[in-house]
Amino acid sequence: MDGQGWLAERFEEHRTHLRTVAYRMLGSVSEADDAVQETWFRLSRSDTGEVRSLGGWLTTVTARVCLDMLRSRASRREEPLGVHVPEPIVSHESGVDPEHQALLADAVGLALLVVLDTLAPAERLAFVLHDMFAVPFEEIAPIVGRSPAAARQLASRARRRVRTAAPVPDADPARQRTVVDAFLAASHTGDFQALLAVLDPHVVLRADSGAASAGASREIRGAEAVAEQALTFSRLARAGGFVRRALVNGAAGLVQMVRGRVFSVLGFTVTNGKIVAIDILADPARLRRLDLTVLDD
16 A cells, blocks of 8 residues: 555544534534545645654644634625524434434534634634543644633633533433424414423524525524514415424424425524524525435435
8 A cells, every 4th residue: 555545544534533623613514524625635745754643633734724714704704693503414303324423422502503603713713622622722722823821711711602602402302302393383383372382581593594695594582582483484384395303413403395495404402391592594505515315214
C-alpha cells in the first residue's frame, strides 16, 4: 500500500468522529460532510511526518474549517430576526439510523443546536470542543487566536447561555411521543383548549422558511399564540397534505407532506410532559438536502 492509501485508511478511522464534531459546530449534516471533505483535502496536501496524534491534528483542522464556515455564514446571513433552524436529522419512528447514532449522542436535540447557533463562532467552537469533546484549552487557544485563559472564558460564556436557554428534554421517548401525538390530534380537530393543555405557558415556536420567504420566518412565544399558529399549520396540511410521525434529532417529531413533497420538518422539545419548544424547518432549499429515505416503508 502506498503512502496516500495508508493515509486514506487512517482518515477513515476518524471520519465518524470528525463528522460528529462538525455537526455540533455547524448544525447541518451536509455542511459537516463538506467540512470533513475539506479536512481530507488538507490532510492529503500536508506533511504529517511530525504529527504525534493524527486524531488530534484532524480534529483541529476540522475545527478550523468549521470556524471559517461559521464566520462566513454569520457575515452573509440576512434573516432580520435571526430565525434560523438547524438542519435536523430525521429518522424512522422505530429508531435512529445507525449512521446517525454518533451524531446524536449526548442528546444533541434541535433546541440545543438552536442555542448554539446564537453563539459567536469562537464561543461555539470553544464550548463544543471543550465541553463535548474534552479538548484542552491549550489546544483550543491557537484555533481561535486567543490565550488559553481567554478560550476558557469563551467556553464559560457559552456554557452559561446553554444552561439558561437550552431546555432539557424528557428522556422517555414514549412520553415524548404521547405529548406530540396529543398536539397533533388537537391541531387536526381544532381543539384550542387541548392544544393549550400540552403546551408550556412559555413555549417558543421557531419557523424557518428560508431567505426566499423571509416574511414567513418567525419566532412566536406563549401558549396561546403558538396554539393559534398550530391551527393555521393544520389547515395548510389538510389542503392536500398529511403528516408523518418521525424522530427528529432523536426526539418525537413530525414531517409534513403537501402534494407529495416535504413541506416542513417539526422538531419538538418536551420537558416535564409539556412542549417547551417547536422548531420548524420549511426552507425548501435546505429540506432538499435532508436524507428522508429512512421514512420509506
